[in-house]
Amino acid sequence: WNDDRVDVAKRFTNKIWQAYRFLHMNLGDDLEDVVGEPESPSVYDHWIRARMGAAVGRVRKALDEYRFNDAASEIYAFTWDELCDWYLELVKGVLYGDESEEARRDARRTLVEMFGALARLAHPIMPFLTEEIWQRLPGTEGTVMLAEYPRVEDYPADAAVLEEIRALQDAINTVRRIRAESNIAPKVPLALV
Numbered sequence: 266w267n268d269d270r271v272d273v274a275k276r277f278t279n280k281i282w283q284a285y286r287f288l289h290m291n292l293g294d295d296l297e298d299v300v301g302e303p304e305s306p307s308v309y310d311h312w313i314r315a316r317m318g319a320a321v322g323r324v325r326k327a328l329d330e331y332r333f334n335d336a337a338s339e340i341y342a343f344t345w346d347e348l349c350d351w352y353l354e355l356v357k358g359v360l361y362g363d364e365s366e367e368a369r370r371d372a373r374r375t376l377v378e379m380f381g382a383l384a385r386l387a388h389p390i391m392p393f394l395t396e397e398i399w400q401r402l403p404g405t406e407g408t409v410m411l412a413e414y415p416r417v418e419d420y421p422a423d424a425a426v427l428e429e430i431r432a433l434q435d436a437i438n439t440v441r442r443i444r445a446e447s448n449i450a451p452k453v454p455l456a457l458v
Contacts, residue, residue, distance in 0.1 A: 288376045300404035303371035310375040311426040313352040318420030337390045382415045
């Protein structure tokens with residue numbers, strides 16, 4: 266027994282729930298409109314789908330080899346680092362910016378798709394939380410326990426998109442590092458060269 270691991274799991278569960286609440290707050294009034302494939306997915310949408318596919322591949326491999334701790338670690342890494350820390354932050358610009366209503370709808374559709382996939386992916390590890398999210402997602406039926414487990418081929422990789430987002434992440438991380446090293450507050454505007 267390790268109290269620190271329990272605390273990490275508690276914070277992770279809270280992170281998933283808060284991310285789901287972000288999705289729920291941004292669904293809009295027409296829940297039927299957020300179910301289905303995005304019509305013109307953004308580069309962010311393509312990126313998170315590709316990252317989901319990679320995560321599904323790693324989790325399936327770990328489960329096939331009975332390495333349950335590795336499967337849980339992969340779910341944690343994808344959810345915390347890619348879905349929450351990157352995609353949710355990137356998509357806020359689409360949801361709250363000057364984008365078209367179609368772009369916002371596509372972002373909401375991708376969010377619903379990713380949370381549905383995450384609920385199915387994490388269900389063997391976190392059954393109660395994933396069932397609760399599954400039951401609240403638009404377009405889902407029955408129990409997540411009987412839903413098809415995610416497959417890698419459902420989330421194709423796109424090397425150009427992955428490279429484009431990697432370059433964006435590198436730029437953002439560099440600016441964050443420079444701000445931290447120079448004690449520049451996040452609210453202070455900077456000109457990038």
